[in-house]
Amino acid sequence: xxEAIAEERVxxxxxxxxxxxxxxxIEQPYVDDEGEARCPxxxxxxxxxxxxxxxxxxxxxxxxxxxxxxxLLRDFVNRxxxxxxxxxxxxxxxxxxxxxxxxxxxxxxxxxxxPKSQRRQQAGNLRRPA
Numbered sequence: 477x478x479e480a481i482a483e484e485r486v487x488x489x490x491x492x493x494x495x496x497x498x499x500x501x502i503e504q505p506y507v508d509d510e511g512e513a514r515c516p517x518x519x520x521x522x523x524x525x526x527x528x529x530x531x532x533x534x535x536x537x538x539x540x541x542x543x544x545x546x547x548l549l550r551d552f553v554n555r556x557x558x559x560x561x562x563x564x565x566x567x568x569x570x571x572x573x574x575x576x577x578x579x580x581x582x583x584x585x586x587x588x589x590x591p592k593s594q595r596r597q598q599a600g601n602l603r604r605p606a
């Protein structure tokens with residue numbers, strides 16, 4: 477495992493209500509022996525293994541890795557799943573009360589915008605001031 481540059485503890489809730497803890501982590505990009513930049517993306521609790529995302533440079537690999545992560549999370553939500561930020565304390569029986577929904581659009585910005593929200597944003601950009 478490489479050094480994490482961004483990480484979020486979450487709870488994944490499947491469409492059937494099954495809940496499992498998870499971690500969304502973007503690791504530091506690196507250049508492999510063949511000169512290709514790679515960025516490891518980890519989504520524990522949702523996907524067993526995600527191959528590192530490749531790019532022409534470490535910046536491109538990082539940005540593509542973040543976008544890929546966003547698309548995997550968006551797909552989970554579009555299939556009826558929900559994602560919550562994990563409560564800060566694990567030992568409390570009422571930890572669920574402290575959970576807030578993980579906002580993919582807020583976290584990943586336009587990289588995760590659903591087609592519906594993209595259309596709303598485009599329509600808003602087309603409106604003229606009164």
